[in-house]
Amino acid sequence: ETGVTQSPTHLIKTRGQQVTLRCSSQSGHNTVSWYQQALGQGPQFIFQYYREEENGRGNFPPRFSGLQFPNYSSELNVNALELDDSALYLCASSLNSGRGELFFGEGSRLTVL
Amino acid sequence: GQSLEQPSEVTAVEGAIVQINCTYQTSGFYGLSWYQQHDGGAPTFLSYNALDGLEETGRFSSFLSRSDSYGYLLLQELQMKDSASYFCAVTGNNAGNMLTFGGGTRLMVKP
Numbered sequence: 001e002t003g004v005t006q007s008p009t010h011l012i013k014t015r016g017q018q019v020t021l022r023c024s025s026q027s028g029h030n031t032v033s034w035y036q037q038a039l040g041q042g043p044q045f046i047f048q049y050y051r052e053e054e055n056g057r058g059n060f061p062p063r064f065s066g067l068q069f070p071n072y073s074s075e076l077n078v079n080a081l082e083l084d085d086s087a088l089y090l091c092a093s094s095l096n097s098g099r100g101e102l103f104f105g106e107g108s109r110l111t112v113l
Numbered sequence: 114g115q116s117l118e119q120p121s122e123v124t125a126v127e128g129a130i131v132q133i134n135c136t137y138q139t140s141g142f143y144g145l146s147w148y149q150q151h152d153g154g155a156p157t158f159l160s161y162n163a164l165d166g167l168e169e170t171g172r173f174s175s176f177l178s179r180s181d182s183y184g185y186l187l188l189q190e191l192q193m194k195d196s197a198s199y200f201c202a203v204t205g206n207n208a209g210n211m212l213t214f215g216g217g218t219r220l221m222v223k224p
Contacts, residue, residue, distance in 0.1 A: 004155075031210060042117075042200050042214035043156065056211045090155065094210045099163075100146035100202065102210055104155040 004105035023091030025072040032074040035090040115139040117215035135201035143204040145184045
């Protein structure tokens with residue numbers, strides 16, 4: 001186990017609704033990233049937070065937003081949900097060392113109807 | 114932009130050796146990582162190569178050729194528990210851990 005915990009594990013929403021996903025980082029890690037993984041595909045980078053500031057963003061619209069708190073836990077918020085947002089959302093914590101090593105949580109499975 | 118290509122599926126028998134290739138096109142490159150993901154589970158880190166050559170960790174080895182934009186993951190003495198998806202991922206044009214993942218290779222190990 002990585003020590004990264006995510007909640008909720010599963011949730012169902014309808015189109016147009018908003019969702020907040022939560023993540024607790026592994027102790028000692030100051031960087032948190034969020035990835036979206038559609039079924040049968042690789043994880044896609046959404047954004048990364050370092051010391052409470054967003055320091056990188058992938059090709060996702062502004063309705064995907066996030067926060068990192070002083071204890072390095074994090075939230076991912078998605079507004080105006082669309083059917084294509086149905087996916088596994090993975091949180092990963094790491095040190096900001098650039099050695100390609102991420103510690104992933106088990107993910108939050110979002111279904112949008 | 115960045116793109117990574119890896120085979121979608123590989124099948125091998127228990128005890129065999131299998132190699133999963135990954136080619137990448139990136140605007141910048143810091144290193145290549147490999148991750149394993151079992152069905153319903155989280156991706157777990159296997160290895161990282163920043164320099165050319167082979168890195169060995171137990172039954173798993175990873176190779177990188179920066180000049181060829183190519184790497185591979187080598188799994189030896191395959192076990193049934195190695196059945197999983199394997200992803201290569203590039204750390205691109207910055208030193209933070211912002212990874213671009215390939216589409217994954219599903220490895221099936223048969224008795």
